[in-house]
Amino acid sequence: MSEVHSVSGKQGDFTVELLQHPRYVDVDKCIACGLCAEKCPKKVDDLYNEGLEKRKAIYVPYSQAVPLKYAIDASQCIFLTKGKCGACEKNCPAGAINFKDTEKLVEIKVGSVILATGFDSYDPSSLDYYNYTTCDDVVTSLEFERILSATGPYQGHLLRPSSKKKPKDEGRPPVKIAWLQCVGSRDINRSGHNYCSSVCCMYAVKQAFMAKDHSSVPLDCAIFYMDMRTQGKDFDRYYENGKKNGVRFVNTRVHTIQRDNDSDNLILRYVEENGSIREEIYDMVVLSTGLVINASTVDLAKRLGITLGDDNFVKASSFSPVSTSVDGIYACGVLTGPKDIPQSVMEASAAACAATVDLASSRGSLIRHEEAPQERNIERQKARIGVFVCNCGINIGGIVRVPEVAQYAATLPDVVYVEENLFSCSQDIQDKMTQVIIDQGLNRVVIAACTPRTHEGLFQQTLINAGLNKYLVEMANIRNQDSWVHSGEPDLATAKAKDLVRMAVAKVRLSSPLAQQPLGVNRSALVIGGGLTGMISALTLARQGFPVHLVEKKDVLGGNARLLNNTWQGEPVGDKLEKLLSDIRADERINVHLSTSIKHVEGFVGNFKTEIVEDDTPFTIEHGVAIVATGAKESRPAEYLYGEHSGVVTNLELDAMIRTNDHKLRNADNILFIQCVGSRDANRPYCSKVCCTHTIKNALALQEMNPDARIFVLYRDIRTYGQRESLYLEARKKGIIFSKYEPEKKPVVIRDGQHLEVLFHDPVLDGNISVRADLVCLAAAIESYHDESLAQFFKVPMDKDGWLLEAHQKLRPVEFATEGVFLCGMAHYPKPIEESVSQALAATSRALTVLTRDQIMVGGVVSRINPELCCGCHGCINVCPYGAISYNVGLRVAEVNAALCKGCGACAAACPSEAPMLMGFNNEQLYAEIKMALCS
């Protein structure tokens, strides 16, 4: 609830004034019970649900909000606007309402600033031909997203808004939905946005899939598009799957939506590819609205002195994609250009990395350490269990009969102390609990309250403060999974609460203290791959203060960047490469190993040992983390006379010809580009992402060299996503001819002496065309090196197309499931320079989370294999997703490496003799819980 008021100072020493708006709710007291909202008489449009339903004037913005605390909407609250009411204050069981709360100006000192202000969804109200404001069933994609959501206005049921005007209305499901692409994007006529919003094609396909899933009736889904831009990793497969699952893709722009007044149905008028006008009736239309930078961000940028580029996106160089025009202020996400979640998450890490480079010397200087009391040894002690049953105001106590549960808990074996609390999580109760544990000599604790997912850490800290091992506490979830979900059944809820307490007591009786041991971290890094991505990653790690080994298999650094001329923004790649090379040479912390291959890798996060062979000499490198930046290559086409006729070249070869000002280019009459050569076909069912932009950039360069030449681009979909769209627009304005072909009707290239003849079918003219070409440039697919040995060395997975597979596409885009190993550049997927650079910075940022620590703690909830029971069958080794189990040949048993184990318990499930034991969740405990759950 704060906004930046002002920023002064300079890089390394900023003073930021924050304007903190009043919340009118004390977050320390609020228990998010929701009673205030229930009693609040004022209904307001729920902006989170795009105004499709109502919320109250006191509210939490959405159910996953962090912190989960209520706030009062001051502009709507009756008390704050008229001085009457105060229903929330009267009903709040925690006394958390504070109408006297005021606006505060908070001053903070920081070294860097990161802007991640996001975007607004384009408002289509002004596009009168879509009738968005007059037809209820014409919705924006964000509104449709809410309609599909379980926490949305219709609880996830797919219904037409026109049939659900009041909560009581039953609602009718749609049977035919259309998605209209490029609403507020690629539209210079009405919205004035020439850029492509990058994400809409993919989300439209996703929404069509989900809508079909949610629909109780067979649903007809059609997507009206200009070019399908599914250029991300695995996106094209998703698009093809959409086609297979019956989603219709119609290549046109709908020009009007009109409502049929009798039926509420929507009439869509559009021109078909052959020029005929068609009308089709739908009962719902989703406008795929684009991403827009809002006015308050523009205002903020002005106050900060940051230069904004076209359409108010922050203008950043391809080589420093998260920097702004002000030193020390960085930007990420859609603010620097339209992009999807994986790319935004990568940029977030990249910005974190860039923002800390210049602050590296003061890293860790503000950390405070807490002293914990000595841990009490409870070995051979009989269990003395204390049970604390929480009322959570009336959240639990209003439904579950807490005194009855407490009384029952006292009868359970080894329970020596029971207490009821109004709010177990409040600070005074925490202090009291600590004292009770000490005074009563408790050695196990059960908290019957809310969920361990939010409160386990808090109660673990209470145990630590009382000198107990933190793993000796168990929570019985009698709120989120009991009183809240059985609120009409007090008897059943009380019985369930007793069962849950009994289960928790039985489990905690069998708990034993778990130890975590510190393990030293080797604070140096290995970067594999000396292309642009690897070089930037090595240089950034060094600047963050860590020694780096940069390993390259070739005898020169630079990779593909050595073959490129300019980025799409026109920045020369060669100059940057030279600068990087001299910086790397000058940095003593970087050890470059050329002509080097990797022979063997062992160890784990913080402690890797990698054997390399450099110019036939073997070395061993010890390092704490590894960054894989092995890149990819342009493929050799096997069609269109490539390799058979000197007039057929690839984009990289054309780059070289442009560099040398080749006379063939200057003298050519006709030049043809053919897109998707080896991409988006059966062998490589992915989009190579960079080729459309590369082609258009080269086409424009050729036109400059030879203005008389006629230049054709034969394409399937032009994928100049984001602001690259401006290049496409420029190319068309300058007369470059674009003609779409279908994969079933590929162009044909025939030898014609020195020349070439290209035959293709143009869908707009609906005719076959023949061009006598001097040069044919193929947009050859980018392909992976398929380096399986490298993948095996670091135990990292590779997908069907040979791209290394990250731990999670959206949440952990530069990490592997194997801890301490990170990924960036084209080894992950084809991508342009600025995305490779931001990924390099992101991988570096994630690597810093390991390198900046002196030690890592291992142990706790991990698996341990009992050698007495293990028969050495390798079953667990095969199922462990983290490669944490190895076979001890001498003892003939499997052993767990606690540093690699994530505590998933897959080994315990796979073992036929129950030899692995997941500490804190062992079989004995699980069996006790099962028994106690069912014994009432």
Place this chain on the structure above:
Amino acid sequence: MRKQSKEKIVTSQEFQPKIIAFVCNWCAYGAADLAGVSRMQYPANVRLIRVMCSATISAHHILKAFQEGADGILVGG
């Protein structure tokens, strides 16, 4: 939601199955918590057992639950 909660979801005469749900800490358990935050209502005869990963659950656990008298088992992960 509130209205729904006042309806009697189950009646005591009917057969009441005992259901054990083994739920992954990271997803299904979180989803069950969120059902609570959203005040969704469901029958009270399910007992959730939190595990660190649904892969922890082997046939042994499922058979054990049936032996102890469970009528149905849900593994959520």
